[in-house]
Structures are given as C-alpha cells and as structure tokens.
Amino acid sequence: MLSVLSYGRLVARAVLGGLSQTDGRDYSLVTASCGFGKDFRKGILKKGMCYGDDACFIARHRSADVLGVADGVGGWRDYGVDPSQFSATLMRTCERLVKEGRFTPSSPVGILTSGYYELLQNKVPLLGSSTACIVVLDRRSHQLHTCNLGDSGFLVVRGGEVVHRSDEQQHYFNTPFQLSIAPPGAEGVVLSDSPEAADSSSFDVQLGDIILTASDGLFDNMPDYMILQELKKLKSTNYDSIQQTAQSIAKQAHELAYDPNYMSPFAQFACDNGLNVRGGKPDDITVLLSIVAEYTD
C-alpha cells in the first residue's frame, strides 16, 4: 500500500515537473548600452551609466536579469537643481537593490517603489524628478516583467516585428509621469506620481527576442521602421555585435535629432496637436539593447 503511494507520488512529481516547463534551460539577457547627452557631455561619465540627464543600469541576480532607464526632467535646471542627480541616484539604487536580491522578479514596480523609498532615506536632500522604465527577465520561467512610468519605454522585437511595446504616460504635452522629490512647500506645485501609477506588463519571451529599452530621446527621433531596419543588421548574439547595433541606433537618433528638416515622430505628434513644427528633438538619448539568449555562467 505504502509503496504504491510513494511510487504514485514519484510518478506524479515527474509528470508535473515535465509539464510545467517544456524547456528546462535558463534564459538570460545579453545587453549593451549606448547613449549621447544632449549637450555633448558624453565625455563626463558619472558613476554608472549616465548620458546627460538620462541614467540607466544593467544588473543581474541569481534568478533574474534587470535593466532600467530613467530620464531626468530637465526643467529643474531652471531652479538650480541638477536634473541628472535624481535619475542617476535612482538607477544606482535600483541596481544595488537587484544585486542584493531585495526584489521579486515578477514585480518590477516593487523595485521602483523600493528604489524611490531608498532615495528618501538618503541623508543628502535629493531634489528632482525622472521617468523610469524597468525590465526584468525571470531566467527560469522565461517571462519578461516590465513596468514603465513616463515616456521612456521598451520594444520587444521578434522576427523583425514589434510584438510588445510600452505606452507613453503623459499628463500633457511634453510632461510625462514622473517620480519626484520636491522642495518643501512646493509639493502641491511639482508633479509627483507614485510608483504605483506605473504601467506593468508580463509576457513570455523566446530565444532570439530583441528587447530595446530606451529613453524618449530615441523614440521621439526614430520611428519604429527605422529602428527595425537597424535591428535587422543584428546577426549574432555576442556582446560585440549587440554593442555595435546599439551604437548605430543611438548615433542615428542623435544625428536625426539635430536635423531641422526631418519629420521626427515628435514633430509629427506636435503637428497632430496643432503645433506647426518640423525637425528632430535634441534630447539625451539612452539605448539599452538586449537579446534573449541561453544562460551561460
């Protein structure tokens, strides 16, 4: 009797184990980054990866690979606050959270919430605001969990087509949702969105999927078809070719941004809203290009 039960248990476990995962291999993201600061400040590299007022991070933990992009809101400069401090500190804090395992892969909003909370725990009185986009690949379950607050975002490209993309969150024109810490007294005046306002999504990914995470400096200057054209040139999954493609995308966006006659997506959107403008949008550009590959140690 007992042996039947134990045998049955073994069989059930084997069957269930087999059903839960058709593919036993772990996935991982091979990621390269590139970017340009708006005022040609790419020479000044602060700690971590910062391009102008944009900041990003790439981190890994035992069970997941995590990417993040934050676009510092430039308007703070007029009030004597360095906009890059907030985005850089936010991204560095999220990176540390990931490295120390203080997160759940299925909840990138949790990373953002914890990161924002840690900013408030800093003795240094930080001021400023930024958008944020966090992408998490759960290695075992092959799921991509994302959250996006503001107008940065991501694209998932499979077989030359965009299969997933993030939506822009804007309050009004050129005013994205943003995490912020305002000076005392100005809390009512300064836009401050909660991390819970971020859009979240989760979906399966396959080997070979390309994930492009970028700030609005890319998406406002390069329409999808141009990005897809560049991505077609990506042939292999090694780091160098990904780095090359990321660089070419960022460079192209950077050149288009300063072309006064080019009808950029930003100009198109403005025209649709009644503003007669043309040309690119000079902005900080950050590009994180990843490919889903098999996990190798």
Added chain:
Amino acid sequence: MLTLLSMFYYICLRRRSRSGTRGEALSSRRAVESGQRATLPISVEVEQYAKEVLDFSSHYGSENSMSYTMWNLAGMPNVYPSSGDFTQTAVFRAYGTWWEQCASAPLPFRRTPKAFHSQDYIELAFEEPVYPTAVEVLETYHPGAIVQIMACSLNPFSQNPPTDIRWEVLWAEEPTKVLTPQARQFSPSIKQLSFPTNLIRVEVNSSLLKYYTELDAVVLRGQKDRPILSLYKMPRIDICDLSDSDEDLSDPGHINLGNGYFDKLPYELIQLIVSHLTLPDLCRLTQTCKLLHQHCCDPLQYIQLSLQPYWARLSDTSLGHLQGRCTLLQRLNLSWTGNRGALTLTGFSSFMNACGGSLVCLELSCCHFLSEPCLEVISQTCPGLQELNLSSCDRLHPQAFTHISKLTQLRRLVLYRTKIEQTAMLSILTFCIELRHLNLGSCVMIEDYDVVASMLAVRCRSLRSLDLWRCRNLTERGLAELAAGCRLLEELDLGWCSTLQSSSGCFQHLARNLPCLRKLFLTANRTVCDSDIEELAANCPALQHLDILGTRMVSSSSLRKLLQACPKLLLLDVSFCSQVDARIVQELCGLFPNVAIKKSFTQ
C-alpha cells in the same frame, strides 16, 4: 577505431600523470622551503566576505531599508576605499557621549569590569568555517570604534547545532582616539583558535568618536585545515564552575587557622572591600574560606548585578547559582545574554521568582530568549519595576507587550526596534502614568503615532524624554497635543519623521510650549527653516543638543542667533544643510568654541 580510442586514452593518462607529478614536485619543493616534511598538505588560505548578518544591537537606518543599516556589512564592500558618509554602509544608532549625557540614559552598573567597553555589537556568518588568521574590518568613516572581535564554535548554517557553544575573544582593546575620519582597513593581530569558526562577532564603542562610525565590510581570512603549530588552550572560566561548595567548608576534618586580620575588621569594612571585586572574582572568593563565603554571598553585595559583560558564558545554571544571593536585587542587567539557547524560560522565571521582588531596573536589551511567558513572569514578580529596557528584542511577539501595562510604577521604558502594536502601546500608556522616559524609536508596527501622542499628553504628564526616531506618521496634530500635555518634556527625538511639516507651524509651537527643552532632534526633516530656529532661540534657553541634518532652509544668521541665545548648547548637527557650508561652520566654531558643530560629508 579501437586503436584511436586507446591512443586517446594513453595520451590523456600520460598528461594527467605528468601534471600530477609536477604538482607533487611543486608541493614538496614548497614544503621543503617552508621547513616542513614533504608529505604534509599545503593549507589553503580562504578569504571570505560575510555572507549574512545574523544579529545586531542597533542601527541608524530604517527597518526594511538598505540605507545606513547593518545588513550592508555583509557582502563585498560598496564604498571602501572612499571615505565619507554613504548610504551603503553599516551605521550604528549613536556615537560619542551625547546619549549618555541625557537624563534618559540609564545609570552605569557597579562592578562593570574595566576591560568591558562594548556598547554595540554585530554578528556575522561566513560561508565556510576556517581557523582564522586575520579579521579585517573596512571602516569608511570615523574609524576606531571596534573594541572586541570574537569567534563562535557554532556553525549557524548547520542543521544540528551542538549544545556546547563556545565564544572566544580573538582580539580586544580599549577604545582609542583615531585622528582622521578617513577610511581605513582595520586588521588587528588575532589569537589562534583551536576550533574552526564561521560566526564572528564585532563589538564597538563609539564614545571617543566625533561622528557616526561607518563600516563597509568584514573579511575573514583563515585556513581550512587545522594549523600545525601547537595551540595553548586557554582555560575557559565559567561562572557556573564557581559554584558554592558548601560541603567542603563544613568538612569537620578541616583545620581552622583563623582569618588573620580579617577577623579584626568590622563586617561593614569587609563588605566594602569585597564590593570592589568584579563578579567572577567575587564568585571565586566565596570558595576560599567560611568568612569570605559569608561576605561574598551576602545579598547586600548583589543589589546591582550586571551580567552583560559575561553574556557569552551565562547559562541557566549560572543564574541558578546566583539565585540564592540575589534576594535584595534592585538593578539587573541581562542585556545581550541568553541567546542561542543559553537561557530558557525555566531558568529565567526561576530567577525572577526568587529575586524579582525588589527589582527596580531591568535591562533586557537584545535578549532574544525572551518570549511572552517571560514578560508575564516579569509583570507578576516585579510589581515595583521602574525601568524596563527591551531594546532590539525584535523577535518578541507583539502580544507579549500587553503584560507591561501591569507594571504601573514604570518610569523608563525602552522599546527601540520592537514589534509592539498600537493596542498594547495605548494600554501601557493608560496604566503606566508615571512614565518619565519613553523610547519608541523604529517601532514600525504602531500605525498611528498621533493617537499615541495624544494618549501621552493625557496620561503621562510627567514625561521628560520621548524618542520617536523614524516614526513615520506623526503629524502636527499629535505634536501639538504632546506639547500641550507634556509640559515637562526635556528631550524629544523626531529624527526622520517625514510627515512633520514646518509650514504647519508645529516646530514653532513646540518651541513656545516646551521651555525646558534640552534635546531636540529634527534629523532629515527637510522643512526646518529659519523661523523655527529663531523660535527655539527665543524660547528654549536650556537647549543642549540640536540636530537639523539635511534641511535646505536654514541659513547661518538664524544659527548665529541660536548659538548666542542658548549658552548651554553643546551639540549642533548641521550636516547636509546646503546653506551652511564648511566655511560658515569653521567661523561658528571659532565664535562658539564650546559647541561641537557637526558637518558630515559624502566625499
């Protein structure tokens, strides 16, 4: 095919054997060079960072945060070799002597051994047990706090923990002044151990430091194999070894030689002499002769008892032996004791039943053996208890705190970093109306501090000091009621209470209503402004300690007014106040040399 395979195997085997002999030759050569026999294995030296922080007595940061908290001490360093005040380091709650100067501080216990200096501790677990050859602590800000490093024979990751747990001191020294606040790698020469260890305890004393010390990482270097040098095994002195041996002294065959001059001295004088001995010496002295046995077991010698310096050796048996002598016990310090099964409910309740009757002060900081029945025993056996310290007893179930409300004579209650809940808190405040000193720092389970504040204002009107460090939801309403009800308040710690806004006028209201204010901490309240400082200057002439870290709204002019109006001011922390730069601080230090003006920095 076969020949190919056989060739393949032959080549592989040859290669393996060749490398094997090469390796052996190397090892024998190295062994010969170090003067040992060639057949001995080489000891592999392992270098490890801490894997996990197991226990600690306090920290600066919030629970659930990774900024300035003790959990940063595990893993690789984040800051070293940079110096500065960074979030990624481990920071203790206090520094210097500022907290000891306050009225809320407990009186020191008599008979504290001169060699015991520790104020805080942290216990770290490493991955692999080794025989340690070096312990390095990477200190990144205001170094010099470490006074003792200890190692434990227990492997915290083992499934079957042994019953016999030994702690050995690897290194100990008095606190010394370190001149610069710069980062340093602290690596004292440590004693050799006879057992492998992966559990290290670092004890600190920050009393000589100018600011908070910050630690980045701890490195344990050691050998996996037992070192070859013969070890001198240090005798382990156990208090329970020093048991009363009445049998020997009443032996009829014993020749009584008299006690020499001691027979001529009056009783009280011998009592006075014996009162200068530390506890282990006292226990040893009981075994010398009948007269000294009588003196050393006299309950008058045990009115104050501090067992904290002996935390590593204290067990139920030790308490059992001391029980008979402690019937007049008034002040008992069991802080840090009893962990990992050394003390149990049985031993503790037996001791309390025997000795709790006259107890006035009970220190139980970091006593993780405490459970709800223990608190019940305390409430039943110590009706006259006036001081209770349960600091960092974070494993104590919230239900346990309900028993504290039976201690109606309580004057001092420390609940720092405990999980006390709102209902138990309000119940305590309803009944313990004699409260003078209350510490609710980092009590994260209390939902609404405004309710607690208004209850204090109604019931505990003799409150002198209140620590609300990191109480996240106290608002101006609660603060106003507190200021109205507890007019005798001298110390108020509102550090990191982010929901208080200066624009509501709450700090000015506070200053006007609390003229006796001696200590006010408004750490990291970004809204503190010039008018608040001016109001303090105008209304609180007794002010001694003020912390306004991290506000952008205070300028040097209001600080000048404060410094002039408060002649007793001793501590002023203006770290990260953007309008007060190093030059202004230097100028103010020159004008007001009696005030320690603190200005921390990140780079």
